[in-house]
Amino acid sequence: MIYKILFFLFLPVLAFSQASNELQQKWIDYLNAGNDIALQEMYLDQAGLYSEGGLFTNQKKKAEILKRIKNEFGPFEGYAQLFQTKGNQGHLMTLGYLRGGEKVYATIIAWRKVKGEYKKEFESIAYLTSSDIVLPSEELDLMRREWEKHSNNHDPKTLIEKVYSPQSHYFNQGRIDQGREIIIKRYNYMTMDSWTIRLEKAGLIPVSDNQVWEIGKYYSTGEGQYLLIWEKQSDGEWQIALDFNF
Numbered sequence: 001m002i003y004k005i006l007f008f009l010f011l012p013v014l015a016f017s018q019a020s021n022e023l024q025q026k027w028i029d030y031l032n033a034g035n036d037i038a039l040q041e042m043y044l045d046q047a048g049l050y051s052e053g054g055l056f057t058n059q060k061k062k063a064e065i066l067k068r069i070k071n072e073f074g075p076f077e078g079y080a081q082l083f084q085t086k087g088n089q090g091h092l093m094t095l096g097y098l099r100g101g102e103k104v105y106a107t108i109i110a111w112r113k114v115k116g117e118y119k120k121e122f123e124s125i126a127y128l129t130s131s132d133i134v135l136p137s138e139e140l141d142l143m144r145r146e147w148e149k150h151s152n153n154h155d156p157k158t159l160i161e162k163v164y165s166p167q168s169h170y171f172n173q174g175r176i177d178q179g180r181e182i183i184i185k186r187y188n189y190m191t192m193d194s195w196t197i198r199l200e201k202a203g204l205i206p207v208s209d210n211q212v213w214e215i216g217k218y219y220s221t222g223e224g225q226y227l228l229i230w231e232k233q234s235d236g237e238w239q240i241a242l243d244f245n246f
Contacts, residue, residue: 020094020111023118024079028098031066032075039066043120044112046174050124050229050242055169055176065123073125074100079107083203085215087225089113091246093215095203097128104128106205108213110227110244122171122227122244126207133206139238140212140230144199147240151197156187165231165239172245183243196220212238218245 023042030039040063048057049065056068081096090113098105110122143163150159160168160180170177170186177183189195197220206212210232218224229242 019118020084020092020109021079021081023111024081024094024096024107024109027120028076028079031069036063036066042118044114044174047120048122048171048174048176048244050122050169053167053231053241055171055178055242057171057174057176069125073105073127074103076100076105082205083215085202085217085225087217087246088223089246091225092118093202093225093227093246095205095213095215097205098125104131106207106213108205108215108227108229110225110246112246124213124229126211128207130208134209135204135206135212136232136238137204140204140214141201143230143238144201148197148199151187151190151195154191154193154195156190157184159190160184160187163240164243165233165241168240169242170244171242199226211241 027039027042043065046057047065048055049068051068051072056065076098078099079096081094083095085093092111094109096107098107106126106128108124109120111118112121147159147163150162160183164180164183166180167178168180168183170183177186197218199216199218201214201216204212204214212230214228214230216226218226225246227244228240230238231241232238
C-alpha cells in the first residue's frame, strides 16, 4: 500500500492534543530557543539516539545528543502525533511527524515516567524525502508472527537469526548490545518452559522505502511496550535493526 503523509495534520491547533504532544512542543520550544539546560532536563542520563543506522548514547554528556540533533536538523515548527502506547507504569511511546519549514521528519520517542515526570529515553528523527512511501504492512505482520512463533517455541537463537539484522541493536536501560550473538544471550530467558509472549502492534510509519518504525505492546507474564526499527535487507527481507522495550 502507498502511505501518504498528510501535511494538513500540521495545523496550529491539533484536534487530538495529548500529554505527549505538549511534551514534544515544549521540547521544540526549548530547542528553537537554544535553551540547552532545560532541553537536557528532558532526557534521561542514559538516553539513546538512533541516527543513520547507528545507536548513540552518552551517559555523561546529554549535550552530545542534542548537538547531533541540531547539526543534522534545523529548527522545528510543529509536531503531529499519529500513534501512542501507554503502559501500566505510565511510560509512553509515540510515533509522529515534525515540520521544519518545507521539510517533514518522522520521529519515534520512548518517554519514561520518573517520579511523576516524563524523560526521553530513546529517540530517532529522520528526514522524509517523499510523501508517497510504500508501507509493507503484510510483510511486517508476517515477520511479527515469526518473532512470536520462535519466542514461544523457546528458541531465541532462531528468532534472532531469522528476524534481526546482522548488525542489529538491542537497547535497554542505557545498555547497548549489538550483533546477533550477544542479543541471543540477552534473550536467553525465552528458553524457560513457562515463557510465552504476544505482540500487539499499535502503529507503523514508513521512513523510507527501506525503513519502517513500529510501536506496540507485548503481553507475557505482564504487560509492556516495545519499539522496533525495521530495515529492508539487500535480499528484500525485512529484519529488525533496533529493538527497545519498557
